[in-house]
Amino acid sequence: MAIDYSQLIPNNVDLSSDRRLQRALENWQPRFLDWWKDMGPDGTSAFDVYLRTAISTDSNGWANFGYVKMPEYRWGIFLADRDPNREIAFGDNKGKPAWQDVPGELRSTLRRLIVTQGDTEPASVEQQRLLGKTAPSLYDLRNLFQINVEEGRHLWAMVYLLHAYFGRDGREEAEAMLERHSGDPDKPRILGAFNEATPDWLSFFMFTYFTDRDGKYQLASLAESGFDPLARSCRFMLTEEAHHMFVGETGVGRILQRTCELMKEHRTDDVRSLGGIDLPTIQKYLNFHFSVSLDLFGQEASTNAANYYTQGVKGRFLETRIDDDHLLVNANYEIDTVEDGRIVRKAVPALQALNERLRQDYIDDCAKGVLRWNKTIERAGIDFELSLPHRAFDRQIGAFAGMRVSPTGKVLSEAEWNAHKDHWLPTDEDRAYVTSLMGAAVTQPGKYAHWIAPPARGINNQPVDFEYVRFN
Numbered sequence: 370m371a372i373d374y375s376q377l378i379p380n381n382v383d384l385s386s387d388r389r390l391q392r393a394l395e396n397w398q399p400r401f402l403d404w405w406k407d408m409g410p411d412g413t414s415a416f417d418v419y420l421r422t423a424i425s426t427d428s429n430g431w432a433n434f435g436y437v438k439m440p441e442y443r444w445g446i447f448l449a450d451r452d453p454n455r456e457i458a459f460g461d462n463k464g465k466p467a468w469q470d471v472p473g474e475l476r477s478t479l480r481r482l483i484v485t486q487g488d489t490e491p492a493s494v495e496q497q498r499l500l501g502k503t504a505p506s507l508y509d510l511r512n513l514f515q516i517n518v519e520e521g522r523h524l525w526a527m528v529y530l531l532h533a534y535f536g537r538d539g540r541e542e543a544e545a546m547l548e549r550h551s552g553d554p555d556k557p558r559i560l561g562a563f564n565e566a567t568p569d570w571l572s573f574f575m576f577t578y579f580t581d582r583d584g585k586y587q588l589a590s591l592a593e594s595g596f597d598p599l600a601r602s603c604r605f606m607l608t609e610e611a612h613h614m615f616v617g618e619t620g621v622g623r624i625l626q627r628t629c630e631l632m633k634e635h636r637t638d639d640v641r642s643l644g645g646i647d648l649p650t651i652q653k654y655l656n657f658h659f660s661v662s663l664d665l666f667g668q669e670a671s672t673n674a675a676n677y678y679t680q681g682v683k684g685r686f687l688e689t690r691i692d693d694d695h696l697l698v699n700a701n702y703e704i705d706t707v708e709d710g711r712i713v714r715k716a717v718p719a720l721q722a723l724n725e726r727l728r729q730d731y732i733d734d735c736a737k738g739v740l741r742w743n744k745t746i747e748r749a750g751i752d753f754e755l756s757l758p759h760r761a762f763d764r765q766i767g768a769f770a771g772m773r774v775s776p777t778g779k780v781l782s783e784a785e786w787n788a789h790k791d792h793w794l795p796t797d798e799d800r801a802y803v804t805s806l807m808g809a810a811v812t813q814p815g816k817y818a819h820w821i822a823p824p825a826r827g828i829n830n831q832p833v834d835f836e837y838v839r840f841n
């Protein structure tokens with residue numbers, strides 16, 4: 370479905386046929402732009418950035434490349450095409466036609482999920498707002514900005530739903546989305562990971578690998594929703610999300626490659642003396658970002674999750690491809706939980722375990738990239754393996770919150786934890802070292818900071834020394 374760009378707000382939802390809604394969103398638009406100016410990428414309004422912009426939601430049109438000044442980016446409302454025969458695939462309403470409007474009894478549940486999803490999008494832009502100052506290359510700078518404008522668009526996706534389907538409450542929630550800020554002590558973002566700082570590029574790549582991947586799994590579950598406009602919004606958002614995780618995986622991969630080159634060339638493990646990021650530090654950052662992202666899936670046993678499913682509001686990952694009754698009333702699922710201070714495996718009603726099931730799908734996916742990273746280390750002939758820490762390691766949400774658990778899953782005393790935690794999580798000194806590498810942005814086409822290898826290929830078949838950002 371082609372996107373109408375003649376409108377103030379580009380869209381494929383026939384916005385001009387609903388003047389009230391159009392006016393309400395046109396009122397929100399300048400507030401969004403003010404927020405972008407204040408909280409978006411710092412000092413970048415004059416840059417021409419080689420960005421992709423969607424011109425239609427099909428496979429030919431969603432990736433259209435050209436130079437754009439970011440404040441002029443055409444943020445808009447793009448839903449995947451409607452399937453007129455779509456049925457709800459799970460829960461008590463299974464087999465009924467997907468809802469084109471919000472069922473009254475599900476109003477507050479749906480609003481809450483949409484607000485939680487929407488809140489993460491501007492949060493990540495806020496977290497990343499200073500990274501451009503220390504970009505390791507034009508290629509990386511452009512990727513950062515691509516992610517930022519698309520997270521902005523994902524906010525638009527959720528704000529459209531709030532305005533179109535939730536009346537005055539929805540409009541108020543849309544305003545509040547621009548009033549909470551990442552890390553703000555008075556008005557923080559809703560979910561923990563989105564109040565953490567992203568102060569350096571190793572953190573950024575870990576965030577886009579691990580935390581954006583939570584986005585993939587949450588969006589995929591919401592793409593199964595019985596509320597069709599939400600499902601269609603999320604389906605299109607997922608298309609864009611893939612690039613964000615690509616940036617994370619290849620970013621960490623390129624740091625590893627550079628580290629291994631330095632180790633081999635100088636026959637030493639002491640990479641810091643050579644201005645690289647040593648492998649143990651990379652493992653510590655991985656541990657931190659993985660466990661913070663695991664928290665985003667909520668409690669292991671959750672009545673909320675059971676209700677979302679039974680009501681047809683939020684499904685499982687690839688729900689329609691799973692071969693079972695899609696009701697789960699009589700099914701069990703095994704989860705790790707805590708009993709008497711020990712981690713035990715236990716069967717619980719499958720409906721309650723849906724957060725944990727999604728978390729497991731996510732962990733399996735995370736592990737694939739770690740295998741690829743390890744291949745890079747192995748190819749260099751270096752004896753070191755990265756690994757995902759145990760799911761109970763350093764958790765703040767769920768059954769393991771507050772427990773002391775090693776990366777291999779051993780329950781520890783407070784004293785044991787204190788004796789080892791600096792080997793497992795980034796210390797102030799590690800963070801200071803990584804930050805010290807983030808010098809002024811590298812702005813010469815084809816040049817890369819010392820601590821990261823160039824990418825294997827450029828964006829949209831452009832060479833790696835292409836002028837991805839023009840500073841004017």
Ligand code: BYC
Nearest residue numbers: 486489493560561580581584587664665667668671673674
């Ligand atoms: N932090 O029953 P539970 C993305 C609360 S990322 C703080 O497990 P539920 C992106 C919870 O609210 C994807 N609080 O809850 C990535 C509940 O509170 P109440 C974002 C938390 O609802 C990168 C209580 O604890 N999308 O897109 O089953 C860049 C009980 O918990 C947290 C979504 O998250 C937490 N981490 O599960 C840009 C999808 N976890 O009821 C973007 C929408 C739980 O006691 N959200 N709590 O007051 C959801 O599906 C659910 O809200 C959650 C939580 C899965 C997050």
